[in-house]
Amino acid sequence: MSDVRQLVVIGEAPLATLAGAIGIMERGTGNVRVVELTPDRIATDPLDFLADHPADATHVFAAIGLSALNYARFDLWAKLRIKGYRCATLVHPRAHVDPSAVLADNVLVGPNASIEPDVHIGRGTIVGAATSIGTAAEIAPWCWFARGVVIGALASVGAHSVLGTGVQFADRTQFPGPGEIDVAGTYRGAILAGMFVSPEFPNPGARLVRTH
Amino acid sequence: MHSILASTDYTSPEVLVGEERRLFRRLWILAGFRSLLDAPDAFVTHRIGGIPVVVQNTADGLKAFVNQCAHRQSPVQNADFGQRRLACPYHGWVYDDAGRVKSVPGNEANYGFAAGTIATLHLKPVALRVVGGLVFVNLDSDPMPIDEQFHGPFLERLEAVTGVVGDDALFAKFDGAYNWKLNFENVIDWNHVPFVHASSFASLMPTLRPAAPGERPASPPPVPDDAIEDDLRELSYEARAPFDFQAWPWHEAVERCTETGEYLNLFIYPNVNYVVMAGVVHLIQQFCPITPDRTEVRLTMALGRRKQRLPAAPAILWGQLKAEKRVIDEDVAVFEGLQRGFHDGTPRAYHGAYEYRLRRVAKVYRRLMEAA
Numbered sequence: 397m398s399d400v401r402q403l404v405v406i407g408e409a410p411l412a413t414l415a416g417a418i419g420i421m422e423r424g425t426g427n428v429r430v431v432e433l434t435p436d437r438i439a440t441d442p443l444d445f446l447a448d449h450p451a452d453a454t455h456v457f458a459a460i461g462l463s464a465l466n467y468a469r470f471d472l473w474a475k476l477r478i479k480g481y482r483c484a485t486l487v488h489p490r491a492h493v494d495p496s497a498v499l500a501d502n503v504l505v506g507p508n509a510s511i512e513p514d515v516h517i518g519r520g521t522i523v524g525a526a527t528s529i530g531t532a533a534e535i536a537p538w539c540w541f542a543r544g545v546v547i548g549a550l551a552s553v554g555a556h557s558v559l560g561t562g563v564q565f566a567d568r569t570q571f572p573g574p575g576e577i578d579v580a581g582t583y584r585g586a587i588l589a590g591m592f593v594s595p596e597f598p599n600p601g602a603r604l605v606r607t608h
Numbered sequence: 609m610h611s612i613l614a615s616t617d618y619t620s621p622e623v624l625v626g627e628e629r630r631l632f633r634r635l636w637i638l639a640g641f642r643s644l645l646d647a648p649d650a651f652v653t654h655r656i657g658g659i660p661v662v663v664q665n666t667a668d669g670l671k672a673f674v675n676q677c678a679h680r681q682s683p684v685q686n687a688d689f690g691q692r693r694l695a696c697p698y699h700g701w702v703y704d705d706a707g708r709v710k711s712v713p714g715n716e717a718n719y720g721f722a723a724g725t726i727a728t729l730h731l732k733p734v735a736l737r738v739v740g741g742l743v744f745v746n747l748d749s750d751p752m753p754i755d756e757q758f759h760g761p762f763l764e765r766l767e768a769v770t771g772v773v774g775d776d777a778l779f780a781k782f783d784g785a786y787n788w789k790l791n792f793e794n795v796i797d798w799n800h801v802p803f804v805h806a807s808s809f810a811s812l813m814p815t816l817r818p819a820a821p822g823e824r825p826a827s828p829p830p831v832p833d834d835a836i837e838d839d840l841r842e843l844s845y846e847a848r849a850p851f852d853f854q855a856w857p858w859h860e861a862v863e864r865c866t867e868t869g870e871y872l873n874l875f876i877y878p879n880v881n882y883v884v885m886a887g888v889v890h891l892i893q894q895f896c897p898i899t900p901d902r903t904e905v906r907l908t909m910a911l912g913r914r915k916q917r918l919p920a921a922p923a924i925l926w927g928q929l930k931a932e933k934r935v936i937d938e939d940v941a942v943f944e945g946l947q948r949g950f951h952d953g954t955p956r957a958y959h960g961a962y963e964y965r966l967r968r969v970a971k972v973y974r975r976l977m978e979a980a
Contacts, residue, residue, distance in 0.1 A: 439857045465923035556923065574922045592778070592926050596933040602780035604922055605644050605689045605908070 403484055404449050405430045406472065407459025411522065415459045415504055418486040435460055435468035438475065451480035458483065458502055458520070462540040465556045465574050466520065470538050473502050473520055488525075500537065518555065536573060554589075574604075609830040613970045615954035618787040618947065623977075624900045630977050631878050632657030636737065636744040636757050638880045638894065639663045641910055643741055643775045645670060650691045653683070655896065655904075656747060661734055663743055664694055666705035670738065672745045673707045673731035684731065688906075689779060694731075707731035740767030757877075759841045766874060770882070772863040773890050774913035776921040778929050781906045786943035788879060788903040789973075791895035794939055795873065795881040796965050798847070804942055808935050812852040813871065827961040836964065838971045843877035853886040858924060862912035864888050877969070888912045889928050893936075901947050905936070 403419040405412050405428065416430040431445050438460070446454075456476050460469035473483060483502035487493055490507040497515040505511060506525035515529050518537030523529065527541045530549035539557045546564040547553065553565070554573025562580025565571065572589040579593050590604025617623050639661070640652045651664040653675055660675035662685045673694075675683050682698035694703040700713040709729040715721050735746040737754050744754065755763065784791075794800060802810045802817050810816060851871035859868065864887035866872050874882040881893040894906040909929045911921055918924075959967055 436854070436856075464920055464927060467920035467923050576926065590778075590922060592780075592929075594930060596930045596937070597780050597782070602778050602907075602926070602929060603689075604925075605777040605779050606647070606775050 400424075400427060402449055402454045403428045403457065404446065404454055405457045405459050406433050406443070406476070407457075407469075408432060408434050408461060411461050411504070412459035414488075414506065415457050415486055418488050418504070419457070419484070421489055422486070430459075433460070433472070435463040438468060438472050443475065443479065446479065446481070451482075454481060455484040456481040457486060457504070459504075462522075462558050465558055465576065466522075466538040466540055467556065469502075469520055469522075491523075506543070512549070524561075530567065539573070560594075577601075609833070609959045609967070610955075611957040611959055611967065611970055612833065612974055613789075614956055615950040615952070618789060619900050619950050621900055624897055626977050627897065628657040630979060631973075632897075633659065633747040634752065634976075635878060636746045636751070636754050637878075638876055638892065639672070639736075639743040639745045640892065640908060641741055641770075641773055641777060641890075642670075642738055642743050643773050643910065643913075644689060644777055644908075645743065646775060647691050649693050650689075651685050652689050652743075653685050653687065654745075656745065659747055661745055661747070662694075663736065663745065666694070668705035670736055670743060671705065671707065672734035672736040674734060674747075676731070677701055678709055678729040678731060679712075688781070703731055707733055739763055739770070741770035741773040742766060755841075757840055758844050762841070762844055762846070762874075765846055766876075766882075769865045769872070769874060769884060770890070772865045772912045773910050774862060775910075776914065776918070776925060777908055777910035778922070778925040779906070779908050780929065780933075781904055783898065784903045784905055784940045784943060785901060786903055786940070786947035787900055788895040788897040790943045790946060791893075791903060791905070791939075792875075792877070792879055792881070793966055793969065794943070795893070796847075796875055796969070797963070798849075799962055800939075800942075804938050805935055808938060809851075813849055814852070815849055830959060830961045830967075831964065833967070833971065836968050836971050838968070838975050840877070840972050840976070843875070843969055843972055845875055847873045847875070851885070855886075858918060858920065859886060859888050861916050861918045862888050862914055864912055877972075885928070889924075891928075891932060905940075907932070907936075 403423055405415045412430050416428055419428040458469050458472040460472050485499050485501055485503045487505040488507040491505045491509040493511040494513040496513045497511045499517045500519040502520045503517050505523045508526045509523050510528045512531040514532040517535040520537050521535055521539040524541050524543040526543055527545040529547040532550050533547050534552040536555040538555050539553055541559050542561040544561050545559045548565050548567035551565045551569045553571050556574035558576040560578030563577050564582045566584035569584050570586045575591045577593045579598050591601055593601035637656050639654055645665045651662055654661045662675035663672045677684050677696035679701050682696055684694055684696050702711045704710040707730045709726050735751040737744045849871045850869055853868055855868050866887035868886045872884040879895045883891040890910045892908040896904040898904050909925050
């Protein structure tokens with residue numbers, strides 16, 4: 397049975413646009429509101445627009461992109477939770493999510509994504525379009541998978557990880573996080589903690605000197 | 609006014625050998641942040657003047673050694689940073705806090721060294737000085753006093769600025785196809801900013817825009833070469849410029865050393881640009897020669913010491929470092945084009961009045977290179 401609570405999506409395009417579209421497909425146009433909020437305003441915006449949406453009758457969704465390794469989205473989520481709101485889990489109708497998979501709140505699964513059996517996806521993680529997450533993979537909270545990421549079976553991805561388009565993790569790959577891999581290719585094995593690979597810093601990338 | 613440096617100073621293997629011996633093995637060279645060596649057995653490795661060096665936090669304090677095992681000269685530490693005891697990964701020789709061989713696995717069966725022989729084996733020690741939050745090393749067997757390389761007030765400033773650095777840090781390195789001197793010359797040449805960085809950060813530094821005619825006092829003509837002092841200590845100095853940094857709430861979570869709206873440079877001769885952004889983000893840029901036309905750029909970015917929890921520190925550092933790298937890439941494109949153009953007929957650089965500091969660097973460099 398579909399959830400007919402109001403959904404208020406708060407954030408920035410394109411994530412907020414996608415979240416709003418999924419919400420409309422789930423709940424109908426009249427039950428979804430999208431409010432723009434950029435990361436630099438999260439700390440100071442009083443979120444007065446929520447006065448029209450009582451917490452016990454409303455779902456919210458923090459739709460801030462990958463700013464600051466998803467810490468900005470986390471900050472907004474925390475602010476919403478403190479106000480008593482519960483966050484929705486949004487799955488695009490064209491995504492495949494195995495019934496045995498467990499998705500936490502404020503997770504979004506984009507169109508044509510595939511979530512295989514026994515996958516766990518932690519709070520606040522965004523799974524981009526056409527991304528595939530293999531059987532029994534463990535995805536920690538506050539990750540960001542761009543379009544077309546492939547996570548192999550039994551792989552694990554740590555909190556506050558960002559994986560860019562075309563990144564593929566072979567089966568059982570371990571990426572402790574926080575970190576970012578934004579150079580397409582296949583990665584395998586145990587990747588060092590605190591690793592950052594991007595077009596600015598291709599392999600071997602940058603590395604946290606100390607992880608706390 | 610022509611530079612006293614010729615293109616061969618940027619292309620000749622013989623010149624690089626001279627630089628390794630007369631600059632990098634004689635001067636105090638920055639090894640890195642002190643705060644990254646706080647943990648027991650924390651270490652940082654470097655290659656200075658062609659010699660591998662390790663700085664290790666031992667039970668007896670920070671120590672620096674030539675990073676070559678007394679056995680077969682293999683590196684005792686391989687990573688750029690880490691936390692691991694002083695033990696050679698090749699055959700397992702272990703060293704004590706003074707760099708003496710502590711144990712040789714299988715000595716009796718394989719080596720047959722007498723205890724007295726082992727007692728003579730050790731890592732070669734390297735002089736080390738801590739200045740505020742920075743660690744310097746000197747490879748000379750009779751190192752110069754550090755205050756002969758840096759003015760006292762500059763050392764005091766280094767102490768004050770770097771003393772607030774915390775242990776949240778991100779490290780990266782990359783190679784550029786250019787001579788290391790181009791990099792140091794560039795960082796002290798403020799006049800390139802509005803041209804090379806016009807699309808990146810120049811607009812945030814209003815004082816560095818080119819002056820319209822008559823807007824600022826006319827510059828006097830360049831001073832003659834013999835009027836330029838050649839005091840080594842003058843090559844390391846501080847520069848500050850207003851900068852339109854955005855204030856973020858996390859700025860209050862770490863100790864600061866300058867105001868938010870300030871971009872601070874500490875130029876540390878011969879090869880370091882130390883940058884502080886908004887008083888809270890510290891960046892060491894090191895320009896390390898590999899070959900005459902190849903430089904390893906080492907970037908270590910750290911935040912001020914945490915005053916409260918800051919779980920987003922890795923994200924902050926990563927965002928800042930990527931932004932900084934985009935700016936550096938704009939410089940690297942210039943250096944690499946410049947280096948590619950060097951040939952035996954390349955004329956010397958032609959300097960104006962504002963390039964006084966560049967000419968002073970060249971003059972001191974020439975004196976150091978010609979010293980016995």
